[in-house]
Amino acid sequence: MFKLDQYKFKEEYTYYMLQALKVGKKEAFRKDFLNLHPTDQMQFFIELDEARRLRVYAFLSPEEFGDIFGELDPFMQKTCIAELDRHYAIEMLSELPSDDAADFFGLLSDKEARSRRDQAAADV
Structure with a gap:
């Protein structure tokens, strides 16, 4: 588990999670998302629009x-x-x-x- 603010490529990591959500790559999203610190999971989640939140519910x-x-x-x-x-x-x-x-x-x-x-x- 790691904190995104300590991760050198925060934007890139976030981009790949968003892409996995968009194209329906459930396992890729789960691997990256669940590897985040809970604070970063929450921060990522609250920045999503409703359509992406619905996908998160389906993936978790x-x-x-x-x-x-x-x-x-x-x-x-x-x-x-x-x-x-x-x-x-x-x-x-x-x-x-x-x-x-x-x-x-x-x-x-x-x-x-x-x-x-x-x-x-x-x-x-």
Whole structure:
């Protein structure tokens, strides 16, 4: 694992990850992305547009994405939840450490939290 700010060819490394996303090279993207420090994973992710974020969700397991999700700001967490497939979101949230999940659900309004809870119960 390494930090991009310490990597001599940061722009080139980022370019290759973007290219792998664009052309659907899942294993190449996973290898490069998962080799990054979690802070760099999050920074890379938040700079993506929705289409590229959707590709990231498809390339990462719910557990792997959960590592990023727990570090996102509340607005971005809500954005991601709205973009995610319901089953993926439920699995990702269930894989989060309990304190991260509690923090996220604490951000939701009562109506949103009830809706998420009811959806999860219906899927069980």
